[in-house]
Amino acid sequence: MVLDIREAVLAMTERIDSLLQFGSSGRKTPFVHERVSRVVEKAVAAAKMHPDAHDVSITVGTFSPAEADVDARSLEGAIYNLLLNACQAATRSINVPEVKVHLTEVDERIYVTIQDNGPGIPASVSRTLFDPFVTAGKPNGTGLGLTLARRIAEEHGGSVCLKESNPEGAVFTLSLMKNRLLSLAPGGGK
Numbered sequence: 001m002v003l004d005i006r007e008a009v010l011a012m013t014e015r016i017d018s019l020l021q022f023g024s025s026g027r028k029t030p031f032v033h034e035r036v037s038r039v040v041e042k043a044v045a046a047a048k049m050h051p052d053a054h055d056v057s058i059t060v061g062t063f064s065p066a067e068a069d070v071d072a073r074s075l076e077g078a079i080y081n082l083l084l085n086a087c088q089a090a091t092r093s094i095n096v097p098e099v100k101v102h103l104t105e106v107d108e109r110i111y112v113t114i115q116d117n118g119p120g121i122p123a124s125v126s127r128t129l130f131d132p133f134v135t136a137g138k139p140n141g142t143g144l145g146l147t148l149a150r151r152i153a154e155e156h157g158g159s160v161c162l163k164e165s166n167p168e169g170a171v172f173t174l175s176l177m178k179n180r181l182l183s184l185a186p187g188g189g190k
């Protein structure tokens with residue numbers, strides 16, 4: 001019973017945090033120069049602690065030593081949301097549930113790629129996937145995780161996109177600029 005209560009409290013806390021973050025406006029936390037792999041590793045550690053990830057193998061590829069100007073806390077939250085979605089999808093796989101995480105850099109961009117072996121994204125929601133309150137396959141989902149991840153990526157001069165989806169899984173990529181000031185310059189960014 002204690003575990004059930006703990007899981008219910010965790011779920012309610014996540015929903016409230018998502019709603020508060022969705023409703024907030026304006027930047028409150030300054031950007032700092034940080035190793036992005038450290039942010040990703042924290043998000044992976046947090047996701048592994050979530051009950052929906054207990055039976056999921058989360059493997060991390062070799063990370064590049066990329067550094068960027070980031071709001072580490074919000075970026076970690078965005079990556080955590082993507083990881084948790086991937087874990088939840090992977091648990092619906094006919095195979096052993098698996099999530100893979102990669103961090104690469106190309107020129108002035110950093111890419112965090114998260115791949116699951118779940119059933120893929122239903123075609124009925126693929127076009128509205130990043131809209132607020134859109135959810136699929138999660139009876140208790142708020143539909144804010146991807147919306148918030150996209151907003152945070154955009155604050156970092158990047159984006160979140162669904163790179164691939166088929167019955168063998170889905171691949172999401174979050175990108176950001178190494179130097180946030182370049183993304184704010186005319187012609188910079190996305």
